[in-house]
Amino acid sequence: xDIKNAQKIVDDWIKNHGVRYFNxxxxxxxxxxxxxxxxxxxxxxxxxxxxxxxxxxKDLGEELADVLFVVLCLANQTNVDLQEAFDxxxxxxxxxxxxxxxxxxxxx
Numbered sequence: 001x002d003i004k005n006a007q008k009i010v011d012d013w014i015k016n017h018g019v020r021y022f023n024x025x026x027x028x029x030x031x032x033x034x035x036x037x038x039x040x041x042x043x044x045x046x047x048x049x050x051x052x053x054x055x056x057x058k059d060l061g062e063e064l065a066d067v068l069f070v071v072l073c074l075a076n077q078t079n080v081d082l083q084e085a086f087d088x089x090x091x092x093x094x095x096x097x098x099x100x101x102x103x104x105x106x107x108x
Contacts (some may be wrong), residue, residue: 004083010076034066034067042060065085
């Protein structure tokens with residue numbers, strides 16, 4: 001599935017199940033909350049913090065999908081074609097960063 005299709009799926013879901021989009025500020029707060037849940041899993045499962053028993057069943061993929069869902073909501077409600085923006089960004093990064101990363105001693 002491409003990003004444009006994902007944006008449409010989210011928009012259809014909002015129209016059929018969600019009544020309407022939360023406003024942009026609410027979605028920004030929700031995005032922050034979802035990113036925090038991802039950070040909690042990463043810090044405890046892959047970082048140096050010990051993982052609480054209540055966190056062991058948390059699914060990182062589901063939490064990342066929650067982040068993606070809210071990002072797609074924000075893109076839809078602000079009329080951003082995220083596919084176009086992503087493609088432009090990847091092109092820019094490929095041109096700008098190709099040699100930079102190959103020449104980074106820290107990555108060898």
